[in-house]
Each structure stands twice: as C-alpha cells, then as structure tokens.
Amino acid sequence: MKLSMALLSGVLFGFGLALSGMTDVNNVIGFLDLFGDWNPTLAFVMIGGILVTLPFFQFGLGKIRAPLFADIFRLPTRTDIDGRLLTGAALFGIGWGLVGLCPGPAIASLAYLNVDIIYFCVAMMAGMFVTDFVDGLITEKS
Amino acid sequence: MPDAFVMALAGGICIGLATVFLMITLGRIGGISGIVFSAAKNHVENLWAILFIAGLVLGAFLFHVNSDRPIPAFDVPMPLLLAGGFIVGVGTKLGSGCTSGHGICGIGRLSLRSIIATCTFMLFGFITVYTRLHGGAT
Numbered sequence: 548m549k550l551s552m553a554l555l556s557g558v559l560f561g562f563g564l565a566l567s568g569m570t571d572v573n574n575v576i577g578f579l580d581l582f583g584d585w586n587p588t589l590a591f592v593m594i595g596g597i598l599v600t601l602p603f604f605q606f607g608l609g610k611i612r613a614p615l616f617a618d619i620f621r622l623p624t625r626t627d628i629d630g631r632l633l634t635g636a637a638l639f640g641i642g643w644g645l646v647g648l649c650p651g652p653a654i655a656s657l658a659y660l661n662v663d664i665i666y667f668c669v670a671m672m673a674g675m676f677v678t679d680f681v682d683g684l685i686t687e688k689s
Numbered sequence: 690m691p692d693a694f695v696m697a698l699a700g701g702i703c704i705g706l707a708t709v710f711l712m713i714t715l716g717r718i719g720g721i722s723g724i725v726f727s728a729a730k731n732h733v734e735n736l737w738a739i740l741f742i743a744g745l746v747l748g749a750f751l752f753h754v755n756s757d758r759p760i761p762a763f764d765v766p767m768p769l770l771l772a773g774g775f776i777v778g779v780g781t782k783l784g785s786g787c788t789s790g791h792g793i794c795g796i797g798r799l800s801l802r803s804i805i806a807t808c809t810f811m812l813f814g815f816i817t818v819y820t821r822l823h824g825g826a827t
C-alpha cells in the first residue's frame with residue numbers, strides 16, 4: 548500500500564511537470580531570462596503549487612495526527628540560514644540556468660528516451676554523491 | 690489567459706497536490722532532489738522513493754500519450770550538459786533542496802530557509818541566463 552501511494556504521488560507529480568511545461572528547457576530558459584526577453588508562463592507553476600501547499604501546511608496538516616501509511620510526519624527541522632544553504636542554492640541556480648533542468652523535470656524527462664537527458668541525470672547524481680562523500684570526510688575529521 | 694498559462698497553473702496544482710498526497714500518506718516532503726538521492730543511496734530502505742521516481746517518469750509519459758503536445762526538444766551541448774548537471778547535483782545536496790522541496794513545499798510551510806534558498810537560486814538562475822544570452826559570452 549505504502550509503495551503504491553508513492554507511485555501514485557510520483558505519477559501525479561510527473562504528469563503535472565509535463566503539463567506545466569517545466570520539462571521543456573526552452574520554456575525554462577525563457578522564464579529565467581527575466582532581465583532579457585522574459586516568458587512569465589512558468590511563474591504560474593509555482594503559484595499553482597503554492598496555492599495547494601500553503602493552505603495545507605498552514606491549516607490542514609495540524610489537524611492530522613499521523614500519516615496514513617507511516618508512523619510520523621518527517622518535516623525539516625532546521626531554521627538556520629548558513630553559508631552552506633546560500634552557496635548550495637546559488638550553485639543550483641547557476642546549473643539550472645546553464646541547462647534549464649532542475650531535478651524533478653530532469654528525472655521526469657527520462658520518459659522522452661533522449662540519451663542526453665540520461666547524461667544530465669548521471670552528472671547530477673555524481674554531483675550529489677561527490678558532495679555527500681566530501682561531507683562524510685569533513686564530518687569524520689571533526 | 691493564454692492556454693500555456695492555464696496549463697502551467699494546472700500543472701502547478703497537480704504538483705502541489707502530489708506533494709500534499711505524499712505528506713498525508715507517507716509523511717514525506719515532496720522534494721525531488723532529496724527523494725532521488727535517498728533512492729540512490731539506500732535503495733533497500735527507500736523502496737518508496739524508487740517507486741515515486743518511477744511514477745515521475747510514468748506521469749510525464751502518460752501526459753504526452755494523452756495530449757497532442759509534442760515531446761520538448763532538448764539540444765544542449767555535451768560539456769554544458771555535464772557541467773550543468775553536476776552543479777545542480779552539488780548545489781541541491783549542499784543547499785538541501787531544489788525547486789520542489791524549497792520552492793513548492795518550503796514556501797508552503799513558510800520556512801524562512803526555503804524562502805531564502807528559493808530567492809537565491811532564482812536570482813542566480815536569472816543572472817546565469819542573462820550572462821549566457823545577453824552578456825556577450827559565446
């Protein structure tokens with residue numbers, strides 16, 4: 548049951564990504580070209596998403612004691628703004644601007660069976676694992 | 690409103706509903722970079738994450754099968770593709786999230802960390818694209 552819920556959520560997410568135009572890098576680059584020839588379309592994706600998540604997290608979630616198929620809600624607990632967060636977000640923004648793919652659309656675009664998208668996803672995973680590995684080394688030392 | 694705006698809004702609502710559904714059923718944040726990493730790192734423990742990712746691909750496939758929207762063109766030079774992918778991987782791991790985790794869920798939670806992260810990656814995205822397209826760089 549738990550696994551079918553995860554699959555269902557993924558399907559809805561992937562469907563939404565393709566429907567919204569987020570899997571089209573030309574759309575994404577057009578949206579990120581704010582200081583040039585701006586295409587505002589994709590701003591509506593974030594508006595649509597937040598239109599759902601904001602009322603849910605602010606008013607709905609508190610009324611539910613526990614998830615239906617898990618013991619607890621795993622919500623992020625950190626509130627500090629540190630250099631790691633800012634550097635990471637800045638790097639992510641640069642990578643996003645270079646190609647036009649962020650992680651969700653990159654994975655969903657694997658459906659298009661384009662070998663270049665597979666290369667992008669492999670490079671992205673490599674970036675995550677290298678960061679995690681270096682993190683491990685730093686934690687071990689300290 | 691032009692058709693593309695309506696589709697973007699509807700797609701965004703689907704994404705929002707998918708993250709709410711994931712939270713209600715499994716108690717997990719629908720942040721793709723985090724889900725992808727946990728699926729790859731501990732696939733035995735995180736079987737749910739692998740199924741979520743399979744769903745992500747299947748969902749995009751189902752959309753294109755049922756709509757007349759063509760499959761988007763993707764023509765990015767290889768070095769740029771690999772560098773961009775790697776930087777996205779490093780950045781999302783270091784910054785604990787991407788467009789979905791910080792942008793859609795974090796802003797919904799009114800998390801200051803996520804709001805600042807989202808403003809930061811958007812700003813750097815804007816600057817990068819401006820530099821590439823209008824900065825005289827080839």
